[in-house]
Amino acid sequence: MNLTVNGTTQGVESGPLATLLDVLREELGVTSPKAGCEQGGCGACTVLVDGEPQRACLTPVGTLEGASVTTVEGLGAPESLSPLQQAFTHHYAAQCGFCTSGMMLAADAYLKRGGTDDREAIQEALAGHVCRCTGYVKIIDAVAAVARGDSFDMTVTAPSPGMTNLGGVS
Amino acid sequence: MKAVGARLPRYDGIEHVTGRTTYVDDVRVPGTLWAKALRSPLHSATITSFDASKAEALPGVHAVITHADVPLLEYGHLSALGIPADEPLLAKDEVRYKGQPIAVVAAEDEETAMAAVQAIAVEYEERTPLFDIRKAFDGDAPKVHQWGNWYPHFEGEMDRRQIRKGSVEDAFDKADTIVQGVYRPAAIEHVPLETQVALVVPEASGRLTIYSCTQALYFSMGVVAAHLQVPLNKLKVVGGTVGGGFGGKVDTASETMCALLAQKSGRPVKWRWTREEEFLCSSTRAPWHMEIADAVTKDGWILGRKMLTLHDSGAYARFSPYGLTKHSFHHTGAYTIPNLDFDGYVVFTNRVPTTAMRGFGVTSVSFATETHMSRIADVLGLDPYEVRLKNANRIGDTSPNRIVYTDPSTVSVVKALAGGMDVELQPDYAAMTRDPREGDLLPEHLVSQIANPEDH
Amino acid sequence: MTQATEVLFPTSADEAVAQFGDGSGVTVVGGGTIVMPEITYGRLAPTKALVLSHAGLDTLGVSGTTVTLGAGLPVERLAALAQDVKALAECALNVADYEIRRQATVGGNLCAGEGQDAPRGDLQGPLLALDAQARSVGADGESTEPLEDFLGRRAGRLLLDVTFEKPAASAFAAIDYPHTHEYTVLAVTGVRTTGGETRLAATGLAGFGMRLRSAEAAASDPEAAGAAAVGDVSLGDDALASAWYRKRTLPVLVRRVLSELEEAA
Numbered sequence: 006m007n008l009t010v011n012g013t014t015q016g017v018e019s020g021p022l023a024t025l026l027d028v029l030r031e032e033l034g035v036t037s038p039k040a041g042c043e044q045g046g047c048g049a050c051t052v053l054v055d056g057e058p059q060r061a062c063l064t065p066v067g068t069l070e071g072a073s074v075t076t077v078e079g080l081g082a083p084e085s086l087s088p089l090q091q092a093f094t095h096h097y098a099a100q101c102g103f104c105t106s107g108m109m110l111a112a113d114a115y116l117k118r119g120g121t122d123d124r125e126a127i128q129e130a131l132a133g134h135v136c137r138c139t140g141y142v143k144i145i146d147a148v149a150a151v152a153r154g155d156s157f158d159m160t161v162t163a164p165s166p167g168m169t170n171l172g173g174v175s
Numbered sequence: 176m177k178a179v180g181a182r183l184p185r186y187d188g189i190e191h192v193t194g195r196t197t198y199v200d201d202v203r204v205p206g207t208l209w210a211k212a213l214r215s216p217l218h219s220a221t222i223t224s225f226d227a228s229k230a231e232a233l234p235g236v237h238a239v240i241t242h243a244d245v246p247l248l249e250y251g252h253l254s255a256l257g258i259p260a261d262e263p264l265l266a267k268d269e270v271r272y273k274g275q276p277i278a279v280v281a282a283e284d285e286e287t288a289m290a291a292v293q294a295i296a297v298e299y300e301e302r303t304p305l306f307d308i309r310k311a312f313d314g315d316a317p318k319v320h321q322w323g324n325w326y327p328h329f330e331g332e333m334d335r336r337q338i339r340k341g342s343v344e345d346a347f348d349k350a351d352t353i354v355q356g357v358y359r360p361a362a363i364e365h366v367p368l369e370t371q372v373a374l375v376v377p378e379a380s381g382r383l384t385i386y387s388c389t390q391a392l393y394f395s396m397g398v399v400a401a402h403l404q405v406p407l408n409k410l411k412v413v414g415g416t417v418g419g420g421f422g423g424k425v426d427t428a429s430e431t432m433c434a435l436l437a438q439k440s441g442r443p444v445k446w447r448w449t450r451e452e453e454f455l456c457s458s459t460r461a462p463w464h465m466e467i468a469d470a471v472t473k474d475g476w477i478l479g480r481k482m483l484t485l486h487d488s489g490a491y492a493r494f495s496p497y498g499l500t501k502h503s504f505h506h507t508g509a510y511t512i513p514n515l516d517f518d519g520y521v522v523f524t525n526r527v528p529t530t531a532m533r534g535f536g537v538t539s540v541s542f543a544t545e546t547h548m549s550r551i552a553d554v555l556g557l558d559p560y561e562v563r564l565k566n567a568n569r570i571g572d573t574s575p576n577r578i579v580y581t582d583p584s585t586v587s588v589v590k591a592l593a594g595g596m597d598v599e600l601q602p603d604y605a606a607m608t609r610d611p612r613e614g615d616l617l618p619e620h621l622v623s624q625i626a627n628p629e630d631h
Numbered sequence: 632m633t634q635a636t637e638v639l640f641p642t643s644a645d646e647a648v649a650q651f652g653d654g655s656g657v658t659v660v661g662g663g664t665i666v667m668p669e670i671t672y673g674r675l676a677p678t679k680a681l682v683l684s685h686a687g688l689d690t691l692g693v694s695g696t697t698v699t700l701g702a703g704l705p706v707e708r709l710a711a712l713a714q715d716v717k718a719l720a721e722c723a724l725n726v727a728d729y730e731i732r733r734q735a736t737v738g739g740n741l742c743a744g745e746g747q748d749a750p751r752g753d754l755q756g757p758l759l760a761l762d763a764q765a766r767s768v769g770a771d772g773e774s775t776e777p778l779e780d781f782l783g784r785r786a787g788r789l790l791l792d793v794t795f796e797k798p799a800a801s802a803f804a805a806i807d808y809p810h811t812h813e814y815t816v817l818a819v820t821g822v823r824t825t826g827g828e829t830r831l832a833a834t835g836l837a838g839f840g841m842r843l844r845s846a847e848a849a850a851s852d853p854e855a856a857g858a859a860a861v862g863d864v865s866l867g868d869d870a871l872a873s874a875w876y877r878k879r880t881l882p883v884l885v886r887r888v889l890s891e892l893e894e895a896a
Contacts, residue, residue: 020638021638021640021682022638022660022670022677022680024667024671030200030201036197036200036203037194037195039200039368039369039418040447041369041370043450043668043671043672044450045664045667045668045727045731047450048728048730049368051730057733058729059733060664060730060731060734062668062671063662063663063667063731064663064667064734065638065660065663065667065682065684067638067640067682068682068685076194077192077193077194078193078194078195081193083193083195086189086193089192090189090192090193093192094192095184097184097185097188099188099191099192101367101368101416101418101419102190102191102416102418103198103367103368103369103418103419104368105191105192106194109192111730130729132728132729133728133731134728135366136368137366137419137421138419160184161182161183162184162185286673
């Protein structure tokens with residue numbers, strides 16, 4: 006079968022029940038989607054299939070004839086980062102970075118379907134994505150910032166709100 | 176200093192958002208074999224028979240390793256800190272925890288590796304496991320470990336971490352009330368998004384290139400070298416971005432297993448744990464059992480503390496004696512208590528061995544101490560901020576292990592908490608500082624610790 | 632990765648039925664959310680996989696008061712029934728997260744075997760309370776039967792669709808195990824039909840979802856109904872919660888659902 010990944014169509018040798026995750030990582034060398042659990046529980050493998058976020062570890066590749074897959078490499082390259090990529094960098098939304106790929110693609114789809122900066126709505130959209138490092142706040146900050154149309158100074162990170170309001174620190 | 180206080184972007188931030196960060200599982204070396212482990216299905220058993228011949232004969236299987244393949248089977252991760260070796264890299268005659276690795280195979284692909292593991296024939300004779308650290312001291316408790324049920328090799332061959340300061344008996348005599356509490360935090364899984372993974376490449380020179388997710392690269396290098404009995408210059412360890420560790424990727428053994436498989440097969444070998452292995456077989460933060468009895472006055476001074484800690488080390492020692500040691504130094508938390516009687520035991524059970532996790536050893540006792548401070552306030556009918564501020568460490572106070580505090584932050588932190596919670600402190604409490612104790616803040620029971628810190 | 636001998640992608644319901652045959656040796660793949668991890672972890676090695684992604688079974692049909700859900704309908708699409716069948720939509724939107732819901736199917740949710748460590752089949756609750764009729768094929772040909780009966784013999788059957796009548800009112804109450812996406816520990820659905828009958832069903836039990844018939848008989852007295860519900864079910868310990876916990880919370884959910892139905896009157 007043929008699979009279009011980030012705009013390039015290529016032939017796939019793996020059998021139809023191979024997971025899209027294994028096809029991307031092992032056969033096609035696209036390693037940004039991660040094997041966080043291989044059970045659909047963590048969201049680290051999420052890619053876009055025809056623009057909609059989907060768990061690659063749960064998807065038999067045979068169901069994707071003619072489909073277009075987008076991974077985080079397809080959002081933008083270092084020299085031309087998308088607003089979402091800039092926001093994640095500026096708002097320090099990635100620490101170890103392992104959840105970042107899936108997190109960003111889910112966020113990208115959310116924004117493209119008209120998602121606003123409402124924090125609960127963002128949380129609901131990203132509900133399937135586990136992050137063990139950041140505590141999620143800055144991820145939500147980043148997505149909200151893009152929804153608002155903020156622009157990002159890439160030379161500095163955003164200040165953390167609410168950290169300096171404790172009284173009496175000597 | 177230009178960096179401190181500046182809001183600098185991460186040097187790997189752009190790699191993260193463009194999918195270019197290379198984790199161990201992203202490294203591609205042609206000819207890499209997949210590893211899978213045979214793990215004990217039982218909590219405690221002797222191995223009565225073992226036969227890997229069918230696995231070795233399966234097409235696509237390139238190597239199987241067992242304890243017999245390990246040049247130095249037992250190596251103490253912290254032997255340099257005086258903790259002797261106790262754990263075999265691969266189980267030999269017995270298994271002491273469910274999930275303990277017995278053999279590891281390397282095969283052409285993941286499916287073949289899984290089939291090979293299934294093809295290994297093992298027979299066990301089950302034994303009664305021990306799970307409750309409190310029962311470890313019973314005469315009829317199952318014997319878990321060759322050293323007995325608790326670690327006996329603290330300095331001077333003591334079987335516990337012991338701290339004695341002043342006289343807890345006097346403190347209990349003088350107390351208006353004794354406040355008791357038992358605290359039992361449970362085990363916690365690290366759950367890094369990246370599961371444990373290692374890739375080892377045998378080079379033509381005879382060296383091994385090791386890609387590891389370890390948090391402690393040089394440490395792991397030493398562990399591999401010791402088990403393989405090779406000089407360090409035979410190993411090239413490539414660290415890099417770890418997909419979350421939180422302390423759970425310090426005691427990794429997967430590099431060593433892959434190194435042995437790489438040597439035996441002559442091929443690069445990768446072992447990526449599944450999420451189920453992470454949850455069921457990876458080391459966790461330890462469960463603890465802590466009993467505290469504080470001698471207190473009715474106006475909220477803590478005269479003395481008697482404390483017993485049991486730390487669940489699981490089936491082997493790993494870093495537990497070190498964790499308990501840190502715990503013991505911090506057992507009064509952010510507060511000054513001059514009369515102490517502390518005993519801490521590292522107890523063995525048939526659980527997955529426990530390991531470091533953020534704040535190793537100390538988060539447990541911080542939880543216990545803080546909860547206990549609130550309990551004291553509750554029992555005495557006093558304000559919980561005031562009880563804390565009175566007993567807070569000040570310049571010149573001493574720690575459980577006789578360190579004189581020069582820079583304690585308890586007072587400012589408690590006051591900041593009150594501010595953040597919109598709690599208005601009484602004026603004399605709001606005015607407190609960390610300056611050396613005097614006047615009302617230097618009651619009789621604290622005088623001698625200030626005067627003779629070395630005796631206290 | 633699998634060495635399945637045969638992977639079939641029927642492009643119509645008829646083709647799916649023909650390829651399913653009598654079902655022997657066939658592994659049905661709806662969305663893949665339940666089956667694919669079993670294959671990945673080596674617990675399932677299908678010799679013949681019937682993948683329904685393109686079989687045209689992803690239909691949601693409303694004809695007057697009759698609603699028909701195709702077995703291949705993604706769970707997320709049940710949001711469209713929020714007005715007419717509130718409990719079903721709420722239950723569906725409580726399953727996992729947006730991505731899983733878009734891939735998981737009604738059929739998979741109803742037909743998946745009991746989970747090893749946690750209950751499965753959230754949709755069984757509302758559909759039992761709605762007294763849905765399940766249409767399936769298998770060794771003895773096509774049959775339509777109450778979902779309750781189908782659940783007892785779903786192995787070896789290919790579910791095609793479920794049909795029910797729109798209720799006068801419905802209510803859904805659940806206890807979730809908190810997570811980034813939640814797992815349902817226990818849930819109760821209540822339905823009041825246009826004819827005035829009250830039906831109750833629960834999921835999160837030992838085994839598949841069940842009607843709470845004793846509770847239904849006492850529906851006019853929520854306290855009594857809650858107490859009676861415990862006798863209708865078998866409860867178990869699992870990774871999410873203990874039987875003890877479920878025994879104490881089941882009456883609470885029953886009372887909540889009955890109160891909500893009362894208010895909707």
